[in-house]
Amino acid sequence: MSTKVKFIIFFILVFWGCSCFFFTCKSSDEAPEESRIIEKPNIIFISIDTLRADRLACYGYEKIKTPNIDFIAKRGVLFTQAICQVPVTLPSHASMFTGLNPTSHNVRENGTFRLDNSERTLAEILKESGYNTAAFIGGFPLDSRFGLDKGFDFYDDDLSDRKDQETIQGKISWQGHKVSTFERKAISVVESAIKWLSSNKESSCFLFIHLFDPHASYSPPAPFKKLYAHQPYDGEVAYVDYCLGKFFKKLEKWKILKDALIIITSDHGESLGEHNYWGHGKKLFEPSLRIPLIISFPSKMLQPKAVNGLVRSIDIMPTILELLDQEKVTEIQGVSLLPLMSDEEEKKLNLASYGETFFPRLRFGEEELRSYRTERWKYIRLIKDNKTVREKLFDLQNDPEEIQDCAKKEEKKTQEFASLLARVIENDRKLAVNKNTFFAMDEETRRKLKSLGYIR
Ligand SMILES: [Zn+2]
CATH class of the missing domain: 3.40.720.10 (Alkaline Phosphatase, subunit A)
Incomplete structure (x- = not known):
């Protein structure tokens, strides 16, 4: 085989190889993102x-x-x-x-x-x-x-x-x-x-x-x-x-x-x-x-x-x-x-995140809980018979496991979060007016909710 023919075959092989490489790339990838709208x-x-x-x-x-x-x-x-x-x-x-x-x-x-x-x-x-x-x-x-x-x-x-x-x-x-x-x-x-x-x-x-x-x-x-x-x-x-x-x-x-x-x-x-x-x-x-x-x-x-x-x-x-x-x-x-x-x-x-659970109150007659949380602080309020019975404050940055209640130590912060929570509850409540969310449950459950003051 002459050198010229060898060179042509080599050139064809390289060209074929390159084509295959690009084809493979395109087919193994999905279609370009831009075209997938x-x-x-x-x-x-x-x-x-x-x-x-x-x-x-x-x-x-x-x-x-x-x-x-x-x-x-x-x-x-x-x-x-x-x-x-x-x-x-x-x-x-x-x-x-x-x-x-x-x-x-x-x-x-x-x-x-x-x-x-x-x-x-x-x-x-x-x-x-x-x-x-x-x-x-x-x-x-x-x-x-x-x-x-x-x-x-x-x-x-x-x-x-x-x-x-x-x-x-x-x-x-x-x-x-x-x-x-x-x-x-x-x-x-x-x-x-x-x-x-x-x-x-x-x-x-x-x-x-x-x-x-x-x-x-x-x-x-x-x-x-x-x-x-x-x-x-x-x-x-x-x-x-x-x-x-x-x-x-x-x-x-x-x-x-x-x-x-x-x-x-x-x-x-x-x-x-x-x-x-x-x-x-x-x-x-x-x-x-x-x-x-x-x-x-x-x-x-x-x-x-x-x-x-x-x-x-x-x-x-x-x-x-x-x-x-x-x-x-x-x-x-x-x-x-x-x-x-x-x-x-x-x-x-x-x-900031509002939190609540009425489960202890509605199911067991215990306190209801409400909370207000930012990235660093979490304030929790325990309420019984419409009265605040306890407030807790946690510094989640330094106490992520919520072990140290610092409500007393950080009195000002606790007050600030108490009023932020009150504001959220008040603002949200306007949207709840006239909403019929009580399920027509049996008499016993209805009586229980009524005695808790939850339904009239
Ligand atoms: Zn669940």
């Missing part, structure tokens, strides 16, 4: 009941494997300091869906309240703008009778088709309701969502998925029961992650995952022995109020990052609407978190 991207809103942020691997917990939630976190915005407004399932979800504090939507407890018909919910707004809306519920507190089904075309709150035999059997009387089952396993919720999506995936969908498993009692199925034998709560969290993995796999297969707006959060945390308390609802300490919040939206070119400023459950709804360029809802307490998410450098919103 989706008019109505799918929205997947996942609420994992009773999930503490600090029990997820993506929040730095090393004793658990949550690869599927971590995957979404890795490509999204992770809020390190997200706070719920009330550590009770129905009121907290009502706040997520309306952008309102409980003082305004006036849903104060599970079972004995319902969301008023006049509320404008996230699902309603999305349905009006052309979304196909569906919800898949894991626990009875969100049954459609309590009003959270507003705006959903399909609301699957049928807990009876569960596969899990460990779930409570028989008729249970709870808050005046006779129910045969109280919850269903995550796999049943996820399978229902997959089934619905398989025949609706050609339309733009808003899916709300509620998974109840980390809620007590903690009894994860195999193999998680064995893997997390010393910490069954973690086992429930790992099991939920596994079920979400199955769901995300389907989304990927149907090419939904890459463009969808995905939100992962919780309605409240769980106290695992802190302050000698197990559970949620009775206290306003951080383990009950701290929640995870992850928002991933690759097609909007949201860059992965961690946001450290304080954010709240009530901010989720306005954030979703702004991300979708939807109408701005007025007269709500939540704000869009987009200013924290979009820039390289984190902006400051300096948000």
Whole structure:
């Protein structure tokens, strides 16, 4: 072969090689981000009941494997300091869906309240703008009778088709309701969502998925029961992650995952022995109020990052609407978190979070609790018979475990926060006027609420 021919062959090979390299690059990458502007991207809103942020691997917990939630976190915005407004399932979800504090939507407890018909919910707004809306519920507190089904075309709150035999059997009387089952396993919720999506995936969908498993009692199925034998709560969290993995796999297969707006959060945390308390609802300490919040939206070119400023459950709804360029809802307490998410450098919103729980008062005749929290300070007020019986103040920066009550030492600060709390309650209350949120419960429950002065 002559040198000239060799040179020509070499040139052709180099040219072919280069072409292949560029073709490979382009095909292995997704289409350039700029060209993927989706008019109505799918929205997947996942609420994992009773999930503490600090029990997820993506929040730095090393004793658990949550690869599927971590995957979404890795490509999204992770809020390190997200706070719920009330550590009770129905009121907290009502706040997520309306952008309102409980003082305004006036849903104060599970079972004995319902969301008023006049509320404008996230699902309603999305349905009006052309979304196909569906919800898949894991626990009875969100049954459609309590009003959270507003705006959903399909609301699957049928807990009876569960596969899990460990779930409570028989008729249970709870808050005046006779129910045969109280919850269903995550796999049943996820399978229902997959089934619905398989025949609706050609339309733009808003899916709300509620998974109840980390809620007590903690009894994860195999193999998680064995893997997390010393910490069954973690086992429930790992099991939920596994079920979400199955769901995300389907989304990927149907090419939904890459463009969808995905939100992962919780309605409240769980106290695992802190302050000698197990559970949620009775206290306003951080383990009950701290929640995870992850928002991933690759097609909007949201860059992965961690946001450290304080954010709240009530901010989720306005954030979703702004991300979708939807109408701005007025007269709500939540704000869009987009200013924290979009820039390289984190902006400051300096948000303050209102908190409350009426659960001890309505369920046990004890104190009701209210709180006002900034990034550094948390003020808690205990109220009995409409009178303040105790005030507490915690410096979260120097005392993150809320051990040292410095209400007396920091008297001026305590007074300042007491009046800030009073102002929030007063301002919010105007929006609660004329809202009919009492559920027509049985006579016994009604009498109990009446004796507590809660209903007339
Ligand atoms: Zn809950």
